[in-house]
Amino acid sequence: MRRVLYILLLVVMVACGRAPMGGYRQCPSLPPMFPDYADITIPCNIAPLNFEIDSVESIEVLIKGEQDWLFESRGSTMHFNERKWRKMLSEECGNELLIHVTTLRNSEHCGWRSFTWTVSEDRIDPYLSYRQIEPAYEVWNELRIVERNVEKFDERLLGDNISTDNSCMNCHTSNRAEQPANFMHVRGKRGGTIYSFNGKMRKINTATDRTSGSAVYGEIERSGRYGIFTTADIVPILHLDANERMEVYDRSSDLIVIDFEEGTVSDNAAISGAVYQETFPAFSADGRTIYFCRAVSRPQPDSITNMMYSLCAIDFDPQTGRLGSEVRTVIDAESVGRSFSFPKCSPDGRWLMVTVSDYGTFPIWHSETDLWLVDLQSGAIDTLAEVNGRYSDSYHSWSSTSRWVVFASKRDDRVYGRPYFAHVDSLGQVSRPFVLPQRDPTIYRTTLKSMNIPELYPHSEIYDARALRRVYFDKEAEKFEYKENN
Amino acid sequence: MKKIDKYARLALPILMTVVAWLFFGVFYRWHLLYFEGNHLFLWTADYARETICHLGGLGDYVMRFLVQFYHFPLLGGAIVALLLVALQQGVQRVVQRATSSNALWPLSFVPSLFYWALLCNEDYTPVGLLAMVVAIWTVVGLMRLNNGWLRSIAVLVGLIALWLAVGGGAVIALVAVVAVELATKRDWRVLVSSVVVAAVVATIWYLRPWQLSDEMMVTGGIYFRHWDIRLDVFYKLWAATAAVIIVPIVVARYIREWINVVALVAVVGATVVILPKHYDSNSEDTMAYYCLTRNGKWNEVIERARKHDPQTRPAMICLNLSLVMTGQSGENLFDFPQYGPAGLFMTYEEDLIFCGEVLFNLGFINEAQRYAYEMMVTYSYLQRSAFTVTRLAETNMIAGRNEVARKYLNALKHTLFYRKWANNRLELLDIPKAIDEHRLYGKLRRNQPVENFAFFSAKFDKMLEEMVDQRPENREAYDYLMAFYLLYKNVDAFAERLIIPASGLPRAYEEAFAMVCRINHVDTSTLPSNLNRATFDRLERYIRAYNLSGNNPNVMEKDWGRSYWFYTNFIRF
Structure with missing residues (x-):
């Protein structure tokens, strides 16, 4: 009988998945987890921060806050229980959590140095769109615009070029308003700018015979009526230096204002013409200023390293859609020795985050690219030394609360972009960034796709890839007319 | 006549297997190697999920698994041969079952021979063949069920599952089930099930739960590798298969042995006439040049050219590169029929594959990486390829971008035939200076340009001049530049650099x-x-x-x- 009991006990132990007893070692270093989630601030509505520790048999995570939370996982990947994780975040909202990670390997338990997670009360916008693309040079094949719910692991496709003639699609951007207006561009024979507002989806041809091509980078102001965009003749070339990858420059570039209600495209002499190249426009929070980047036009590619884009601004009247006539230089590129791109204002109007690189207008492949934060009240610049990674940190987007930013970073391997989040407090202190959590975090090691142009927004997009396909094939693009803007 | 018919029925499938095996394993071996190099099967759950989760995905997954064995052409040839004979045997059994005779059995070879001809073009994958094999053998299995209810449920569930698993090729199963049922039991339940299957498929097709192009919605699996492939060929193939099932059923009672023998002669005759026309010797030759060049077998390339002059421009580029790499271009460049600088390089728009080898071996590592990447994205339809992932790992190692090189090498660790190669290179990454001291990678690292300049493929001779100015010790670039001058007949520039x-x-x-x-x-x-x-x-x-x-x-x-x-x-x- 006793023998039977012993056997039963052994069976129960094995069935419970407990590891055999072994030694214990306290490791002085942080756990070698991938992705690195140590000492970060997280929103109280983020999906579980699953991570992997290579070659371990099991992982135990004890989280100490108001109460203790124990999570266990077999194998080398820590999969947090989602329900328990959400409960923990809601109960520990605003607290600093101490994380103890213990791993089992070769019958030895290893307790790693503890680290912290600060659970911010500032919620992050639940939706993140990004473009999933192989980081090729000039050509593409599979290309998708994905909408991810960052509170969970759910994803859905907003666009898939397999179903739209293999066309390029890019720049899904939201104005993050209560009644959101979003746009993205789909190229190809039947493409156009896809504009969604008020529950309706429109396809627009923004090219006119008076402006140089279709709309590219841009933003829509909060009412959803006006948009400011770049039109550019974009040229890719290749470096031969092994440390550089692709260079992209604009042979010419101007800005255009689009009135989505009236169906017009306009510009004026201050934001167009051959003397300067203007690009990357963005509205201020009140819509009364348009920030953009501008450089003196020079022959390229020969003078490409002399193309220094300053951060500039021009007045805009959101009631009439009228542009001002004078351009102000907010930060002179020559004076700081950096070229600016992608200015984005926080929705509370206090901050402007901008990408800086050594030169030129396409920082994505410049490994030196960093983010800077400009205080629009004092004009002070924070170079975000603690935030920027070793390789390109570029395209960024604010959460509608102004407390979170997401940006595309190639810090892990220099080539593949991934969305990183960082918290921005009321004083402009930016926390250590962390990568978008995944159900299976090892996907970051194996995927050959970049996740670029990340965009945060509070409301789910009104369409999906099937609707986009229908619009692409079945709907004629609305042709917008040119209108003088004096 | 009866004996001829009987022995032919036994011998012909065996003969076809052997001939197909030799055809693909020996005479088309470079095609198989090239095809395998453009695939990469990974033993990971993520890869399986990614491959299987679409219409016809299971067929894709199984075929990609099999294609990795093309690494050994004789094994690859055997796989193709067995699939071809499996299709023929399946069709023959279906007709046999439906007619209880061997009426017009030689026609059962038609779908296999059709696919044989298709596979002579590397743009068609064997996924469609696998789909047809699975479809026809599913019908064979369904015909064994005697219970009407069971058969009708099996038809309903099995054919929908079959379509989801292997894609459009499943259509022949539906046709065969209906034809056989009408010819034999005429059970209304099975016929209703078939109609329901067609309706369900049509509804799913209309709703499009997967994001697939129109072409891919027809085939589901990756039956072809280029967007510009026309689907007509598959419609004809499926129609021909349906015909060789239906026609014998309809005319079985009129068929005598002599008609079978006539059909046999017709099929064999058509095979002898048609198949050689599809054998693409130029393309086989070009692929041989590419595979040898890709593996740095320069002397074998030159030997091959000495036996037969290269017939295509890419082959000529491989030959000239081999002459340069072995230091023979100065001596032997005109031993071969040169036809101008076009035999040295093509523009970016014209070619990514062969010129990628030129760039890599001459030290244009950044550009070679670009070519490999673009090739992976454009050429390897919806998947990675061994040729490009290995090259991306190499170029990143040479350029010192170890983190991203590791990413590619870690992916290759999940393969059957590139694991060892990847592990060897991962070891190199762990040893400081190992790349510098590596015979090939160290040399290529030293041969890279010193200063940055913009690359234009249409002006490759100018790029070579820049390279030689910056790296006078890059002997290969120098010889290639001199070859350019000679083939351009620019003897002044040649003399100036000499x-x-x-x-x-x-x-x-x-x-x-x-x-x-x-x-x-x-x-x-x-x-x-x-x-x-x-x-x-x-x-x-x-x-x-x-x-x-x-x-x-x-x-x-x-x-x-x-x-x-x-x-x-x-x-x-």
């Missing part, structure tokens, strides 16, 4: 140099003593022969066809 080593000049260089001296009336007695004066005498003889020939290339070719002078006088480009 370095005369103590050992003298190789033949082609010396011929060009002698020509420059004669054009510029240089006194040969003032030239360095290490130049071979006999070359200058030969040039004089050439000029006399040229004048006597009346500018006739046919007269001159026999004695002077392998000289640079003949090239300059008679080759137009």
Whole structure:
């Protein structure tokens, strides 16, 4: 009988998945987890921060806050229980959590140095769109615009070029308003700018015979009526230096204002013409200023390293859609020795985050690219030394609360972009960034796709890839007319 | 007649298996190697999920698994041969079951022979063949069910599952089920099930739960590799398969043995006539050049060219690169029929595959990486490829971008035949200076340009000039540049760049140099003593022969066809 009991006990132990007893070692270093989630601030509505520790048999995570939370996982990947994780975040909202990670390997338990997670009360916008693309040079094949719910692991496709003639699609951007207006561009024979507002989806041809091509980078102001965009003749070339990858420059570039209600495209002499190249426009929070980047036009590619884009601004009247006539230089590129791109204002109007690189207008492949934060009240610049990674940190987007930013970073391997989040407090202190959590975090090691142009927004997009396909094939693009803007 | 019919039924499938095996495993082995190099099967859950989770995805997954064995062409040939004979046997059994006879059995070879011809074009994958094999054998299985309810449920569930698993090829199963049912049991439940299957498929097709192009919605699995492939060929194939099932059922009662023998002769005759027409020797030759070049087997490339002149421009590029890599271009460049600088390089728009090899081996590592990447994205339809992922790992290692090199090498660790290669390179990454000291990678790292400059493929000769200016010790780039000058007939630029080593000049260089001296009336007695004066005498003889020939290339070719002078006088480009 006793023998039977012993056997039963052994069976129960094995069935419970407990590891055999072994030694214990306290490791002085942080756990070698991938992705690195140590000492970060997280929103109280983020999906579980699953991570992997290579070659371990099991992982135990004890989280100490108001109460203790124990999570266990077999194998080398820590999969947090989602329900328990959400409960923990809601109960520990605003607290600093101490994380103890213990791993089992070769019958030895290893307790790693503890680290912290600060659970911010500032919620992050639940939706993140990004473009999933192989980081090729000039050509593409599979290309998708994905909408991810960052509170969970759910994803859905907003666009898939397999179903739209293999066309390029890019720049899904939201104005993050209560009644959101979003746009993205789909190229190809039947493409156009896809504009969604008020529950309706429109396809627009923004090219006119008076402006140089279709709309590219841009933003829509909060009412959803006006948009400011770049039109550019974009040229890719290749470096031969092994440390550089692709260079992209604009042979010419101007800005255009689009009135989505009236169906017009306009510009004026201050934001167009051959003397300067203007690009990357963005509205201020009140819509009364348009920030953009501008450089003196020079022959390229020969003078490409002399193309220094300053951060500039021009007045805009959101009631009439009228542009001002004078351009102000907010930060002179020559004076700081950096070229600016992608200015984005926080929705509370206090901050402007901008990408800086050594030169030129396409920082994505410049490994030196960093983010800077400009205080629009004092004009002070924070170079975000603690935030920027070793390789390109570029395209960024604010959460509608102004407390979170997401940006595309190639810090892990220099080539593949991934969305990183960082918290921005009321004083402009930016926390250590962390990568978008995944159900299976090892996907970051194996995927050959970049996740670029990340965009945060509070409301789910009104369409999906099937609707986009229908619009692409079945709907004629609305042709917008040119209108003088004096 | 009966005996002929009986023995042929036994012998012909065996004969087809052996011939198909030899055809693909031996005579089309470079196709198989090239095809395998453009695939990459990973043993990971993520890869399986990614591959399987779409219409026809299971067929794709199984076929990609099988394609990795093309690494050994005889094994690959056996796989293709067995699939072909499995299709034929399946069709024959279905007809046998439906007619209870062997009526028109030779026609059962038609779908297999059709697919055999398709597979001669590397743009068609064997996924569609696998789909048809699975479909026809599913019908064979369904016919074994005697219970009407069971058969109708099996038809309903099985055919929908079959379509989801292997895609459009499943259509022949539906046709065969209906044809056989009408010819045999005529059970209304099975026929209703078939109609329901068609309706369900049509509804799913209309709702499009997967994001697939119109073409892909028809095939589901990756039956072809280029967007511009026309689907007509698959419609014809499926129609032909349906016909060889339906026609014998309809006319079975009228068929006599002699008709089978006539059909047999017709099928064999058509095979003998049609298949050789689909054998693409130029493409097989070009792929041989590519695979040998890709593996750095320069001498084998040159040997191959000595046996048969390269027939295509990419093959010519491989040959000229091999001559440069072995240091033979100065001596032997005109031993082969050169037809201008087009035999050295193509523009980015024209080619990514062959010129990627040129760039890599001449030290244009960043550009070679770009070519590999673009090739992976454009050419390897919806999947990665061994050729490009290995090259991306190499270029990143040479450029010192170890993190991203690891990413590719870690992916290759999940393969059957590239694991060892990847592990060896991962070890290199762990040892400081190991890349610098590596025979190939160290040399290529040292051969890279020192300073940055913009690359334009249409001006590759200018890129070479820049490279040689920056890296005069890059002997391969120098020889390639000199080959460019010679093939462009730009002897002035050639002479300006020419370095005369103590050992003298190789033949082609010396011929060009002698020509420059004669054009510029240089006194040969003032030239360095290490130049071979006999070359200058030969040039004089050439000029006399040229004048006597009346500018006739046919007269001159026999004695002077392998000289640079003949090239300059008679080759137009």
